[in-house]
Amino acid sequence: MMNVTIEGLLYFGAISLSLIGLFGLLASNNVFRMLLALVMFEAGANLILVLSGFRENGIAPIFLGDNAGAVMNDPVPQALVLTAIVIGVGIQALALALIFRVKKHYGTLDMGIIRSKLEVEIADQAGVAAPGSNQAPEVVDVTGEAK
């Protein structure tokens, strides 16, 4: 029987958070929701990284007057996560801007519809027939309207 510690619980939470994010990335069909899932995935990964620097009875790695000789947590993962968070914000803003453009151009955020429209456009540009059979059923939106 494993004894449950607070660190174990934190690891459990961090891994669960990142896996929920990964599941959202795989399962959702909406581009914006995929971005949110990516943010969750990233948060979980950052938590795991910070936890990896934990030491038994460790305190924050800041020297104050009265804590000389105390065990301090590893500062390197914390600095790494600081970097990762900032880069994550940049990536999110970039992805959001691209989503703006996609919504403007295709009028939808649905991954399936975007992909089929994209294939038709690429085929048009290249001057070849669109992929797939011309007798295939039309792509249907969630609302049931033919696109």
Next chain:
Amino acid sequence: MTKYASLLFISGLAFFLMVITGFLPIGNSPMLVGNAILDSAKDQVGAANVVTSVVLAYRGLDTLGELSILFAAASVVGLVLTKSSFNKSPKEIEKPARIESEDSGFVAINAIDLIFPLLLVVGMYIITHGHLTPGGGFQGGVILAIAFSMRNIVRPKQKSVDHGVVTFIEAFAGLSFIVIGLVALFSQGNFLQPMLDQGQFGSLWSAGTIPLLYLAVGLKVGAELAGLILALNTDEVND
């Protein structure tokens, strides 16, 4: 169907990761570089906050790379959202037809006006005490950016941030970060090596160039994020 398949995959991955975590030496991290830094940072850098020592002294080049990634992201967001300006000179660009949003109500405007100077003080405090307390340029810069963009949100018609000023601050801060690094390279032998007198340990004027570097980082991050939020806040995407 895909959802069930991915659910199965995720649960398998979860089991795998949990088992690995069970074998981890939790609480006795096997990484040794952290110990070495904790032992020597006090004398070599002189900053009370060891994370700041790692970010700006031991891994300073990395922070410069991080700043360039943020800069690249901010530039590309500007480029993507205003694509029509790509081939034109600045005078030819037509201003997009903005949907004029109304100002917010009395409560929101006065609350933001009240909170704005306090946010500036908190942001500057967090930036300037980055080498003593948790915090620093990145965190304080975000607070500064939020302060300015909140004013822009409650008063959409009145431009609270001038784009030219933002660009100037950003360029100046980035340049001074690199200049401090280069001065350290030529006088001390290493890029971004801590310079100047370390002062009394734990006081505000200590740790040599570290507070200056964090001030540059804070201004750059603040200006970049303010620019990002302003770019994303435009009502009409220029086609």
